[in-house]
Amino acid sequence: MSLNDLKPGQSGKVISVAGQGAIRRRLLDLGIRSGETIKMIKAAPLKDPLEISLGNGHISIRRSEAALIEIKVVS
Amino acid sequence: MNDRRQIKIALAGNPNSGKTSIFNGLTGAHQKVANFPGVTVEKRVGYRKYGNYDIMFVDLPGTYSLTAYSLDEKVARDYIINMNPDLIINVIDSGNLQRSLYLTMQLIEMGVDIILDMNMWDEVMENGIEIDTDKLSKLLGAPVVKTIGSRSQGIDRLLKTSVALIENGHTDQDEVETESEARTEKETKEETPSSEKGRRRRRRSMHDYHRHMHHRHPPVSYGPKLDDVVKTLSEEVDHSCHGCRGCGNPRWLAIKLLEGDQEIKKRCIPSEKENIALTTRLEESVEHIKTTTNEDPEMVITEGRYGYVAGIVREVMKQPPRDRMQFSEHIDQLVTHRLLGYPIFLAIMWLIFQTTFKLGTYPMEWIDAGVVMLQGALASIMPAGAISDLIIQGVIGGIGSVIIFLPNIVLLFLGISILEDSGYMARAAFIMDKLMHFLGLHGKSFIPMLMGFGCGVPAIMSTRTLESPRDRILTILIIPLMSCSARLPVYILFTGAFFGAAAGNVIFAIYIIGILIAVLAARLMRKTILKGDSLPFVMELPPYRQPTIKSVAIHMWERTKIYLRKMGGIILIASIILWVLGYFPKKSEYSIDYETQIEQYRFLESEYSEQKIAELEAARATEDLDYSVIGRMGGIVEPIVSPLGFNWQMGVSLITGFVAKEVVVSSLGVLYQIGEEHDEQSETLIGVLRDPVNGISKLGAFAFMIFVLLYTPCVAVIVAIKREAGWKWMWFSIVFQTTLAWVVSFIVYQGGHLFGL
Known part of the structure; x- marks a missing residue:
């Protein structure tokens, strides 16, 4: 499943980050990389983008980019 | 040693790390803002005298990384390589140590001297985080200073530590040189000694910091296997560059080559045929990493860097951080709420808009009154004539048209600084991202666009909040399509004359047409002239923080200064030129002898005679304008605008509207011989326009309003576009919008005719 499928309040562990070039590098540089735990906070009022929690900060990410992030739900 | 030494210190750090507040603390008001060469990325430079040192501080763009993918990152790293600062203060968001240190690793990779500025230390204490800064300092081989930028705490220590580091670094002559350093030195000497002094100095200093690195920052380790690959490749790089450090530290270059950094590749391997050894070595290394790890090198290096950071964090962080976002999450429950989010947003936007453009009208009226008073005073002491007209109307009037924008700029940036610093932006x-994404834009573009309804000048200046240059240019290009307040008088005049009770609806329709055309134009430009991958919209939502008066004040002052220094002069010159074109050549013989006739009526001193004098003066003004360069252009524009249903007076008024769009109204007053005092609500002016003799139809009036909405932005906005986007886009904007205006007005007028309107 991708990051998009996470429900608010749920957490997931990143398995892989797809995509290429600038997009993937940006995600990696912000700490979105395999092994990292991401918590879904909420979606914006119009459902896109998403607000996620990662490390000790919150990040906003569009669904099109969230789709590149493969995760596994953790409890 | 009495002579003062010049030193250069750069500030690097993540966005939202409080870098700017540290910079403000270090330099106070002694700063200026310019662009980095060739790009519209802002470069803040500040100065400080300290002991024997004249320190120049440069605030690099806030970045998470130093790749070639984003302009900000490229600018930051190019500055470090090319300008060779003596030291880098790495501003750390102490509440998010892990992410901050990721950038630190890359600075260390570059082989520069750094000081770690643990900023926002108050948040660390409040959140019960415990960080062993002594250990951190040892692990990184860099001094660590704790600061609270918002309260200017720790700034002196930071300054003292910086100077001490630079001092020791340079006086430390007895250090034993390792073999590789000795070799570096030897090669530096062997290199053809360039006569250019700067270059030699740069190389020496490069060597200096290269040397420090060995003693001070231990190199970032990516694990033994990768380290070996990096080492051999960096030796090859060093060899291939003949020891010149002009492109940066060899180890850093090797890492960038492995990451597949195109820019560095171009620099190190200009031609694969000539740089065979390095090309082969690089290919081998990449292949080696791929086969041993099953991943591409970029990923492996990033992972390695993170692993190294994680190790450091584990060592120094005794108490893991509590979730510092708790408080922010509470606020966000309201602020980004599914239903409440937009009303709150609109309320805040309304407040900023009203403050900027409604509250702003009071000081604008004072400025206006002041200018008129000054003009009156000067007119009474100067002998009448062309020179005094030039000074009083041209120059003083021009200065007035420059400073009239100040209240808007100051107030808008007051609002924007508060939004930015608080975290609400x-x-x-x-x-707003979803809506703006439809236009191919970023959520942040909304605010500049909204401000465009007030005035394009501050709106365009505020596009600086956008990181991506492409977003910025697109936003700048469509801001003028938002109908600014200066166009409103034109609409009021024409709807008042032709649309009666429907006036309100017609004006509303014009605003909507502007927005719709902006949407279409944005989508079209995104697909044509501004296409290409944009950076992903991955943006930090920082914790809410209280803005400080100091940083807000500095930001406002900075924008005001930019406006006055970089734009004011050009707007002034342009206004004067336009005035001259509307004034010269001066008519020497009028159709009737106005002077004598006016004198005669003045002699009568009755109500009738006053009215007569006004009529005569208006008639003379009309003759003057007709005779001037701009008036003569009326003849040229007439055939161009007549298919749109405009008469020549309307055509000329459009030319004068280039000064400022509301001038269209006063010019029409002059051209119809009723004097320029008549404003958009003048019954006389409305009556004249309506008069069938003048041949303006309802449809023509509507087409005219559309034209005013769309045609070239006024001169002040043009100057703002030039400043923010460059010449090319300035000309594009003028040509694009004028063509657009003509085409749309043509369709409206001729199309309307076909339908019998």
Whole structure:
């Protein structure tokens, strides 16, 4: 499943980050990389983008980019 | 040693790390803002005298990384390589140590001297985080200073530590040189000694910091296997560059080559045929990493860097951080709420808009009154004539047209600084992103566009909040399509004359047409002239923080200064030129002898005679304008605008509207011989326009309003576009919008005719 499928309040562990070039590098540089735990906070009022929690900060990410992030739900 | 030494210190750090507040603390008001060469990325430079040192501080763009993918990152790293600062203060968001240190690793990779500035230390204490800064300092081989930028705490220590580091670094002559350093030195000497002094100095200093690195910052380790690959490749790089450090530290270059950094590749391997050894070595290394790890090198290096950071964090962080976002999450429950988010957003936007453009009208009226008073005073002491007209109307009037924008700029940036510093700007972008994405834009573009309804000048200046240059240019290009307040008088005049009770609806329709055309234009430009991958919209939502008066004040002052220094002069010159074109050549013989006739009526001193004098003066003004360069252009524009249903007076008024769009109204007053005092609500002017003799139809009036909405932005906005986007886009904007205006007005007028309107 991708990051998009996470429900608010749920957490997931990143398995892989797809995509290429600038997009993937940006995600990696912000700490979105395999092994990292991401918590879904909420979606914006119009459902896109998403607000996620990662490390000790919150990040906003569009669904099109969230789709590149493969995760596994953790409890 | 009495002579003062010049030193250069750069500030690097993540966005939202409080870098700017540290910079403000270090330099106070002694700063200026310019662009980095060739790009519209802002470069803040500040100065400080300290002991024997004249220190120049440069605030690099806030970045998470130093790749070639984003302009900000490229600018930051190019500055470090090319300008060779003596030291880098790495501003750390102490509440998010892990992410901050990721950039630190890359600075260390570059082989520069750094000081770690643990900023926002108050948040660390409040959140019960425990960080062993002594250990951190040892692990990184860099001094660590704790600061609270918002309260200017720790700034002196930071300054003292910086100077001490530079001093020791340079006086430390007895250090034993390792073999590789000795070799570096030897090669530096062997290199053809360039006569250019700067270059030699740069090389020496490069060597200096290269040397420090060995003693001070231990190199970032990516694990034994990768380290070996990096080492051999960096030796090859060093060899291939003949020891010249002009492109940066060899180890850093090797890492960038492995990451597949195209820019560095171009620099190190200009031609694969000539740089065979390095090309082969690089290919081998990449292949080696791929086969041993099953991943591409970029990923492996990033992972390695993170692993190294994680190790450091584990060592120094005794108490893991509590979730510092708790408080922010509470606020966000309201601010980005599914239903409440937009009303709150609109209320805040309304407040900023009203403050900027409604509250702003009071000081604008004072400025206006002041200018008129000054003009009156000067007119009474100067002998009448062309020179005094030039000074009083041209120059003083021109200065007035420059400073009239100040209240708007100051107030808008007051609002924007508060939004940015508090953290709300990121939330606004968050909830507006979906809508703006439809235009191919970023959520943050909304605010500049909204401000465009007030005035394009501050609106265009505020596009600086957008990181991506492409977003910025697109936003700048469509801001003028938002109908600014100066166009409103034109609409009021024409709807008042032709649309009666429907006036309100017609004006509303014009605003909507502007927005719709902006949407279409934005989508079209995104697909044509501004296409290409944009950076992903991954943006930090920082914790809410209280803005400080100091940083808000500095930001406002900075924008005001930019406006006055970089734009004011050009707007002034342009206004004077336009005035001259509307004034010269001066008519020497009028159709009737106005002077004598006016004198005669003045002699009568009755109500009738006053009216007569006004009529005569208006008639003379009309003759003057007709005779001037701009008036003569009426003849040229007439055939161009007549298919749109405009008469020549309307055509000329459009030319004068280039000064400022509301001038269209006063010019029409002059051209119809009723004097320029008549404003948009003048019954006389409305009556004249309506008069069938003048041949303006309802449809023509509507087409005219559309034209005023769309045609070239006024001169002040043009100057703002030049400043923010460059010549090319300035000309594009003028040509694009004028063509657009003509085409749309043509369709409206001729199309309307076909339908019998």
